[in-house]
Amino acid sequence: MASKENNNVHPEHEHISSYKEHFGTWVGLILLTLMTVFVSAFGADLSTLTVVTALTIATIKALAVALYFMHLKYEPKVYRAWIIVVMALFLFFLTMVILDFTTR
Amino acid sequence: MSQEHAFVLPNSGHNFDAKSSKMGMWLFLYTELLLFGGLFLVYMIYRYLNQDAFLLASFELNVWMGATNTIVLLTSSMTIAMAITALQKGNKKLSITLSWVTIAAAIVFLVIKYFEWGAKFEHGYFPGMDHYNELPHGERLYFYLYFFMTGLHAVHVIVGAVFILFVIRGIQKGKVTKDRYSLLENSGLYWHLVDLIWIYLFPLFYLIH
Numbered sequence: 001m002a003s004k005e006n007n008n009v010h011p012e013h014e015h016i017s018s019y020k021e022h023f024g025t026w027v028g029l030i031l032l033t034l035m036t037v038f039v040s041a042f043g044a045d046l047s048t049l050t051v052v053t054a055l056t057i058a059t060i061k062a063l064a065v066a067l068y069f070m071h072l073k074y075e076p077k078v079y080r081a082w083i084i085v086v087m088a089l090f091l092f093f094l095t096m097v098i099l100d101f102t103t104r
Numbered sequence: 105m106s107q108e109h110a111f112v113l114p115n116s117g118h119n120f121d122a123k124s125s126k127m128g129m130w131l132f133l134y135t136e137l138l139l140f141g142g143l144f145l146v147y148m149i150y151r152y153l154n155q156d157a158f159l160l161a162s163f164e165l166n167v168w169m170g171a172t173n174t175i176v177l178l179t180s181s182m183t184i185a186m187a188i189t190a191l192q193k194g195n196k197k198l199s200i201t202l203s204w205v206t207i208a209a210a211i212v213f214l215v216i217k218y219f220e221w222g223a224k225f226e227h228g229y230f231p232g233m234d235h236y237n238e239l240p241h242g243e244r245l246y247f248y249l250y251f252f253m254t255g256l257h258a259v260h261v262i263v264g265a266v267f268i269l270f271v272i273r274g275i276q277k278g279k280v281t282k283d284r285y286s287l288l289e290n291s292g293l294y295w296h297l298v299d300l301i302w303i304y305l306f307p308l309f310y311l312i313h
Binding site: 022024025026051054066069077101 | 137141173178179184186188192292296299306307308310311
């Protein structure tokens with residue numbers, strides 16, 4: 001049971017994110033959201049929000065949520081490595097679907 | 105009492121392991137990402153095949169309601185993240201308050217969603233309704249995906265809110281504490297996933313004109 005004791009409480013050096021950091025992340029996320037909405041709503045004739053732009057901005061937002069809100073930045077490397085594995089798997093599926101689609 | 109030395113019953117509360125608990129939650133979240141990832145693949149292919157129809161159908165959605173919901177979800181993500189910070193710092197009361205704010209945001213999100221869906225039902229856009237059946241093939245696909253994906257997301261919102269409610273009870277009862285905040289952290293992770301998926305759903309269904 002001795003080895004279990006270590007896990008019973010969170011270690012002292014566990015990272016605690018500050019309120020300020022969370023608030024800053026929120027401000028960034030809101031600004032990006034408002035930007036995309038206004039471009040889409042008012043600039044639709046001039047500058048069309050393309051799929052690529054929309055997905056790039058969405059990915060930046062998703063990264064901000066994962067790194068700061070979900071504390072991924074402060075987790076052991078293995079968590080980030082797994083994210084890459086999941087992405088690779090998704091890209092594999094995507095490639096297979098595209099291959100299937102284009103070679104029919 | 106003597107049993108304590110013999111073995112530890114699963115779920116007895118005596119085999120708490122914060123690290124494994126968090127890792128298990130993350131593994132589950134990875135599978136959730138792939139679940140929605142598959143749906144995004146379906147969306148991608150059908151959108152490519154029916155570009156004009158998807159564009160036309162997307163004008164039926166209310167961008168402002170969608171944008172409001174995005175802001176509501178992002179804000180609730182911040183409050184649950186802050187609730188964890190508060191509990192880690194030992195501020196139980198603030199942590200509970202922030203968790204309640206998160207649940208309130210979930211309810212606001214669902215109410216807005218209710219009105220959005222309600223308007224679509226009134227116009228008969230739900231799969232199987234008269235107006236839906238008369239739509240061209242591409243637009244039908246759009247609404248089918250719209251209802252399925254935002255519906256599945258809404259289910260996640262409900263589950264996340266119930267999870268947080270469960271954690272609030274834990275904090276009040278003293279089962280989730282400054283030294284043992286795993287449950288709050290995991291409910292927060294789940295809630296952020298809900299936010300993460302919406303970040304992609306919103307531009308794909310509402311914004312691309």
